[in-house]
Amino acid sequence: MASELLSVEELAGGYGAIQVLFGVDLTVAPGETVALCGPNGVGKSTLVRMLAGLSRPSAGRVRLCGRDVTGVPGAKRVRLGMSTVIGQQAFGSLSVRDNLLMHAYARRRGEEPAATSVDGALAVFPRLAARARQPASTLSGGERQMLVLAKTLIQRPRLLVIDEFSLGLAPVVVGGLLELVRRLAAVGVGTLLIEQSVNVAMSVADRLLFMEHGRIIATHTPAELRAAPDLARRLVLGGHAA
Numbered sequence: 001m002a003s004e005l006l007s008v009e010e011l012a013g014g015y016g017a018i019q020v021l022f023g024v025d026l027t028v029a030p031g032e033t034v035a036l037c038g039p040n041g042v043g044k045s046t047l048v049r050m051l052a053g054l055s056r057p058s059a060g061r062v063r064l065c066g067r068d069v070t071g072v073p074g075a076k077r078v079r080l081g082m083s084t085v086i087g088q089q090a091f092g093s094l095s096v097r098d099n100l101l102m103h104a105y106a107r108r109r110g111e112e113p114a115a116t117s118v119d120g121a122l123a124v125f126p127r128l129a130a131r132a133r134q135p136a137s138t139l140s141g142g143e144r145q146m147l148v149l150a151k152t153l154i155q156r157p158r159l160l161v162i163d164e165f166s167l168g169l170a171p172v173v174v175g176g177l178l179e180l181v182r183r184l185a186a187v188g189v190g191t192l193l194i195e196q197s198v199n200v201a202m203s204v205a206d207r208l209l210f211m212e213h214g215r216i217i218a219t220h221t222p223a224e225l226r227a228a229p230d231l232a233r234r235l236v237l238g239g240h241a242a
């Protein structure tokens, strides 16, 4: 549907002869936060790589704002409004500010490199602002995650795809990052959040999707899951449930 920001239809593929995804369907609407949960190895990161344009599906479609971007390279997807947060990529020896400046320069062909967008991104993360001159390599895990998100904000995405940002971070840091996702949602940004912790996902998502063996097997709202605690446990443990 053209009103969706992201629409994934029957997406399949994997690594050479190894098939990991077997027909994934999902949508994210403007301002909607959708969490994708599931046990280890079910294909969540493989899906993110395909959404980012880092690997090609063998079948299926990815649409962004109604436009088919299935074969479109990653950099162009960013220009079309999809930003993907994978890992904690940063240029270690460059300062935090220079990392952000590099991103501001790379933002869009023909656009002025806006130093103000760097200041704007730093204003969202006071911890980073206090470390603006520090080499990115000296940041803590949580601070690096903030730097990755700050870079993403400079891209002014319409759709954010985030792969597991709560992993290994202190709850207070995760809380701050989730607050940012809520603020972005309030201005219409859609987010697909890959998240192992159902509790974290329930605290921010409008809908939770559960994946098993390369397929979405269930969709629930946080209210539905709160009403049936065993359901979430069964879904997230998949085949490992007792």
Ligand SMILES: Nc1ncnc2c1ncn2[C@@H]1O[C@H](COP(=O)(O)OP(=O)(O)OP(=O)(O)O)[C@@H](O)[C@H]1O
Binding pocket: 015, 018, 020, 038, 039, 040, 041, 042, 043, 044, 045, 046, 047, 196
């Ligand atoms: N480069 C690769 N080559 C071959 N197989 C791979 C490769 N990367 C991942 N896989 C396999 O694909 C399957 C899905 O992996 P993926 O990383 O997408 O799972 P995941 O759901 O993100 O897991 P986790 O929650 O543990 O990160 C796994 O069986 C994994 O071993």
